[in-house]
Amino acid sequence: MKIKILALVIILSSSFAFAQTKLADKFFENYGYVKAIELYEKAVEKGKSDAHVLTRLGDAYYNNSNSEKAVYWYGKALAEHKNIEAEYIYKYIQSLRSVGNYEEADVWFKKLSEAQQGDSRLKGYDPDETDLFDKLTSKNDDIIVSIENLEFNSENSDFGSYVHGNTLYIASSRSDDNKVYSWNKEPFLDIYQIEIKDEDEGHQSYGSPALINADDINTDYHEASIAITNDGKTMYFTRDNTNKRNRLKYDKEGTTHLQIYKATLVGEQWTDIKSLPFNDDYFSTGHPALSRDNKTLYFVSDREGGFGQTDIYSVEINDDGTYGTPVNLGEDINTEGREMFPFISKDNTFYFSSDGHLNLGLLDIFKSNILTGEATTDPVNIGAPFNSGYDDFAYFIDNDTEKGYFSSNRPEGKGGDDIYSFSITECNQQITGVVREARTDIILSDVTVQLIDETGKIIEETTTQEDGVYIFDVECDQTYTILGSKPDYKNDKGTVTTSNENEKTNTLDLTLTPLLKDNQIVINPIYFDFDKSNIRTDAEYELENIVDVLRKHSEMVIKIESHTDSRGRDKYNMKLSDRRAKSTRDYIISRGIDASRIVSAIGYGESQLLNECSNGVKCSEEEHQLNRRSYFYIINR
Structure with missing residues (x-):
């Protein structure tokens, strides 16, 4: 007999826990996480701790930003059950990181990586799942990038923007000199400066381009790509290799290479032009960029020992003005192709252009965190609209304003290369x-x-x-x-x-909709299965409104009335409605409401119909439904 009683208790407990779970699911699906947590935890107390309940508890706390509790329930689910979905492992990792448990997060990160190979959150890019070009050309709806082809672009090449103070420096072949460069049949490049004027209705305006204030920076040949120290007194720029008489110097094969020169500002004039010691007549050195502290110079070169056609190097600038030994940035940055136009932003992000990394075509702009030492140095393609199927390069951004410039030879431009301004704002x-x-x-x-x-x-x-x-x-x-x-x-x-x-x-x-109206607590109709009096999940969901009101008003006392429609025998309907009224009362009491606060729970069968649908009267289902109802009268508030 004891065994039978014990078995019955277990069955009843299991049934109750199952019902609690179904009700909790209902609240969870309607974002009622606090109520869902209460019900799920009650189900766990009754012995129901399957993976569904435990992960739902984790989710409920996770969605409510309670990371400590989320860690507990996700951890419990993973400890007690096998084959937990990867999504819950990922949320567990996120929760662990949230509470600062990075060591445990890393353990699970490795497990997730082994179990979920190709997950884009693990590798950042999954070639089996996402097409590269779709990814790089897709619009990021979280931000708005406004791009403008600037008014001062010419029919020839204009590129290489650099801002210092309120002056924009560019390289341009807009000269009317009859001497042209054989490569593109345009005049040779010179360095120009342009005044940046105050913004007009959100748009910057610019003065007219003028040759840089210098007696001997611009020559009959190429000058381009500058970098200026923070104090504004030293400029590095690229120039064709020339001798003291400003004539081209050639190597044994008759090729002229690029070199980096340094100029000093005296008054308002750049002067004292010097070639840097790591230049050479037999390879090119150009495209200077300075670190934020001005202690490192980055540049591009095709010197021997590199990985590809042109590589990016760094060299230390010593306190006495001398230079260290150039160092190749390595295979994380450099490829067998061309790496060019380095730039370091105020937030220490390293930008450059490359045609060797995966791209949309020709040169694309990439960014890397090699200067911050965070996570990985693998370059990231910054995508459209900055990059296109054409050459996109010479990226410059002011992190304070999220405005900047880049250069491109995309076909909608005015000349060979054009300068585009951009501004980045979040779409809100x-x-x-x-x-x-x-x-x-x-x-x-x-x-x-x-x-x-x-x-x-x-x-x-x-x-x-x-x-x-x-x-x-x-x-x-x-x-x-x-x-x-x-x-x-x-x-x-x-x-x-x-x-x-x-x-x-x-x-x-x-x-x-108010739950209190006159002397009643009003909820949506609660439904029972045909000829049944047990409380269904959808009825429990509605009855929780009654529970909430009684919990808030601790002195409130109510009575319950239950009514049926006219179908069926009168005497049977009276008994059925009474069972339903008492099932309703029992459910409310099971939720912690003192029994003394429900003075009665009585069924009235079909004795108090609200319409003419009495015995023998043909009525619609909606008309019969009107008579199937429960009332919750307030006796004392």
């Missing part, structure tokens, strides 16, 4: 609305409004004031759920999908 929109009461349309204050992303994670929360207004700043091209809640009211929610139009305002009003 707003979601706003007013919360009102459903029955009276009055504005509601003190409503908690949550912003929920597509994964179900609550990312922001606000409370309405007297005007009932809520406002969220959101990202473009995303789908959000807005959930409004207030004690003694039913929740309301809606969905908004943002576009990629910057600064658009999306409107979504919410209406909350």
